[in-house]
Amino acid sequence: MRKLGLIGGIGPESTIPYYHDILYGVQERVGRAYFPPMVIDSLSCFEVMPMASAGKREELAAYLLGSIRNVTAAGADFAAMACNTAHLVFDELEQESPIPLVSIxxxxxxxxxxxxxxxxxxxxxxxxxxxxxxxxxxxxxxxxxxxxxxxxxxxxxxxxxxxxxxxxxxxxxxxxxxxxxxxxxxxxxxxxxxxxxxxxxxxxxxxxxxxxxxxxxxxxxxxxxxxxxx
Structure with a gap:
């Protein structure tokens, strides 16, 4: 199994079903009582959305890249952002990320x-x-x-x-x-x-x-x- 690093909290109302449905989705595929390794780094939608709306791409990319590095340090094999808005700077993040990213x-x-x-x-x-x-x-x-x-x-x-x-x-x-x-x-x-x-x-x-x-x-x-x- 590959370990997912999920950038969450942007916002928490969607991070909850991400966490639940990923774990149980894998369990269903495995066919037995099992949960995969996973790590979540929680950010704030009240930081991400205003930066995106104001076109502050460099600030947004730096904020998100810090989170990607956190999940990498926690052993994630790949990462994903549980937020569409964050993908405004996906290209920049993909270039700098130490691990692969899966685009929503x-x-x-x-x-x-x-x-x-x-x-x-x-x-x-x-x-x-x-x-x-x-x-x-x-x-x-x-x-x-x-x-x-x-x-x-x-x-x-x-x-x-x-x-x-x-x-x-x-x-x-x-x-x-x-x-x-x-x-x-x-x-x-x-x-x-x-x-x-x-x-x-x-x-x-x-x-x-x-x-x-x-x-x-x-x-x-x-x-x-x-x-x-x-």
Whole structure:
């Protein structure tokens, strides 16, 4: 088994299912009572998201690279960041990282391509929606990314920081996200919506989405289980 170093805490509401589902996913694959070795270094979403939104790439990369080095020192064979926004500086981190990294963006792109999508919407932090890193990756398979309007992006980030990252899921917020998705399907012609923040699936849970969803967290977890099993 390969040891995973997970960069978590960005935010904790998604780090919890990452930890649980990776361990039990491996156990299911092994077919007996077993949990794989794993280490988590917990950062703060209240550091990552503002740096990303402000375009402070060097500061963000340094913050995340310190965490990657921590999990490397703890014996991790490879690492992953349980956060879409952090992938704004994935290329820089990959160059400096002492161990391989598994990208949440690339594995989601591969899933979207396998399902035959040509145009998909993207919901996430402002750093994710404006950073261009999803577009860069998805363009390699010819998939077009559509993002919400500027005022919708501000609404999404505000709700993430003021509610979801604190564990609050409110019906009014769920309806707000549903309306944004519905408008993008109607006006932008999206065929599916990327839940491009690992906390956004909490908002969509139990909600009927106007289009199919690409849950980056679940897709990433499945890829990490595969990587551990190597």
């Amino acid at each position: 963006v690339d594995v989601t792109r591969d899933r979207a391509a396998a399902q035959g999508y040509r145009k998909v919407g993207l919901l996430g932090s402002i750093g994710t929606m404006t950073g261009g890193f999803f577009e860069k990756s998805f363009s390699k398979t010819g998939i077009v990314i559509e993002t919400p309007r500027a005022e919708e992006q501000s609404y999404i980030e505000h709700k993430l920081l003021s509610e979801v990252e604190l564990g609050k899921i409110l019906p009014a917020t769920q309806e707000g996200f549903r309306k944004i998705t519905e408008r993008m399907a109607r006006e932008d012609g999206i065929e599916a919506i990327i839940l491009g923040c690992t906390e956004i699936p909490l908002i969509f849970a139990g909600m009927e989405s106007p289009v199919p969803v690409l849950d980056t967290m679940r897709i990433h977890i499945a890829a990490l289980v595969d990587e551990i099993m190597k």
